[in-house]
Amino acid sequence: MVEIAPVADRVTSYFYALLFTHHPDLRAMFPAAMDTQRDRLLKALLTAAEHMDDVPVLTEYLRNLGRGHRKYGTQPAHYPAVGEALIGALVRYADTWDEETEGAWVRTYTTISQIMIDAAAEDEQHAPAWWQAEVVSHDLRTPDIAVITLRPDQPYPFLAGQYTSLETPWWPRIWRHYSFASAPRPDGLLTLHVKAVPAGWVSNALVHRARPGDVLRLGPPAGSMTVDHSTDNGLLCLGGGTGIAPIKALVEDVAEHGDRRRVEVFYGARSGHDLYDIDTMLRLQKTFPWLAVRPVTEDQGRLPDAVRQYGPWAEYDAYLSGPVGMVRSGVDALKGAGIPTDRIRHDFLAELVPQP
Numbered sequence: 603m604v605e606i607a608p609v610a611d612r613v614t615s616y617f618y619a620l621l622f623t624h625h626p627d628l629r630a631m632f633p634a635a636m637d638t639q640r641d642r643l644l645k646a647l648l649t650a651a652e653h654m655d656d657v658p659v660l661t662e663y664l665r666n667l668g669r670g671h672r673k674y675g676t677q678p679a680h681y682p683a684v685g686e687a688l689i690g691a692l693v694r695y696a697d698t699w700d701e702e703t704e705g706a707w708v709r710t711y712t713t714i715s716q717i718m719i720d721a722a723a724e725d726e727q728h729a730p731a732w733w734q735a736e737v738v739s740h741d742l743r744t745p746d747i748a749v750i751t752l753r754p755d756q757p758y759p760f761l762a763g764q765y766t767s768l769e770t771p772w773w774p775r776i777w778r779h780y781s782f783a784s785a786p787r788p789d790g791l792l793t794l795h796v797k798a799v800p801a802g803w804v805s806n807a808l809v810h811r812a813r814p815g816d817v818l819r820l821g822p823p824a825g826s827m828t829v830d831h832s833t834d835n836g837l838l839c840l841g842g843g844t845g846i847a848p849i850k851a852l853v854e855d856v857a858e859h860g861d862r863r864r865v866e867v868f869y870g871a872r873s874g875h876d877l878y879d880i881d882t883m884l885r886l887q888k889t890f891p892w893l894a895v896r897p898v899t900e901d902q903g904r905l906p907d908a909v910r911q912y913g914p915w916a917e918y919d920a921y922l923s924g925p926v927g928m929v930r931s932g933v934d935a936l937k938g939a940g941i942p943t944d945r946i947r948h949d950f951l952a953e954l955v956p957q958p
């Protein structure tokens with residue numbers, strides 16, 4: 603991977619050229635515009651490579667990826683086609699390539715694809731490949747942030763803190779990730795917070811175009827930023843911007859569990875105006891004596907710095923959600939505050955980078 607990184611763009615372009623030349627029938631499974639798709643393959647490979655030494659994490663990531671591929675209509679027979687194109691692209695761009703290298707890539711790819719195929723087959727026994735979900739309300743909280751409530755066509759089981767993948771009717775086959783902003787509700791409705799990012803096709807459509815009655819498609823739930831109910835530790839939660847959405851879901855989850863664990867939420871935004879969900883969070887704080895909510899705007903400093911001013915945090919489990927830079931510096935700050943890495947939860951950064 604290290605050797606490939608500098609020429610990654612060319613490798614992925616050539617990979618798709620090989621794939622679509624040899625298997626033209628697969629082209630229809632991908633978006634019309636392939637620019638961000640190219641990045642996604644690379645990010646998946648980089649995420650897998652990053653966790654090569656952590657077998658449980660890597661396996662769970664690949665199982666999720668396999669389940670998630672059901673919504674694209676991926677079949678087991680597609681995996682060898684992708685593997686051949688991948689090896690073809692690597693052969694062309696790798697500086698050094700011999701039989702041994704090829705053998706290692708083939709073995710790795712075979713293992714990866716088998717985990718994905720098995721997870722998809724198992725998932726097929728009890729879950730649909732995708733859900734349809736109707737927009738039932740659309741609340742524009744700022745000029746670029748909407749709170750959207752959806753009614754899935756069949757029960758959608760998930761855990762507080764998880765996210766979904768979503769496709770709009772306006773950009774077919776372009777899927778983006780959004781976290782659920784509530785714990786599972788008795789009425790089965792789902793809520794998302796969406797910020798229209800510059801040149802973000804899906805996010806702009808959701809914020810500026812979607813209306814009640816529109817029907818979206820959802821992939822399966824994913825993500826490991828869920829509450830560990832096996833401990834009494836307090837929860838230290840950092841939510842930046844729309845990253846407050848899954849944090850709100852975690853608070854609801856703790857409330858439903860009746861644990862009465864201490865929950866400290868730091869809610870960061872650029873300015874007071876951007877704290878679009880502060881009323882809800884303060885209402886929750888009023889209701890639950892174990893909850894403290896601290897808004898942090900940039901004129902007061904950035905989230906990780908604010909967290910350092912409080913504490914001690916060593917007895918807390920930490921949950922982070924928000925921009926990649928915030929999560930990265932937040933993790934460093936929390937490790938510095940004495941929280942061990944295995945008690946710091948956030949989702950795979952590569953998956954959550956906003957994409958146009």
Ligand SMILES: NC(=O)C1=CN([C@@H]2O[C@H](COP(=O)(O)OP(=O)(O)OC[C@H]3O[C@@H](n4cnc5c(N)ncnc54)[C@H](O)[C@@H]3O)[C@@H](O)[C@H]2O)C=CC1
Binds near residue numbers: 781903905923948954
């Ligand atoms: N589960 C997750 O991790 C979720 C992640 N997100 C992501 O959260 C982001 C939200 O974006 P916006 O609302 O535009 O956030 P934003 O850019 O307005 O920033 C929100 C907060 O993060 C802080 N921040 C930003 N960059 C930082 C850095 N490098 N170091 C320290 N603090 C930093 C800001 O000071 C602010 O307090 C999106 O990228 C979205 O994809 C959203 C929902 C869930």
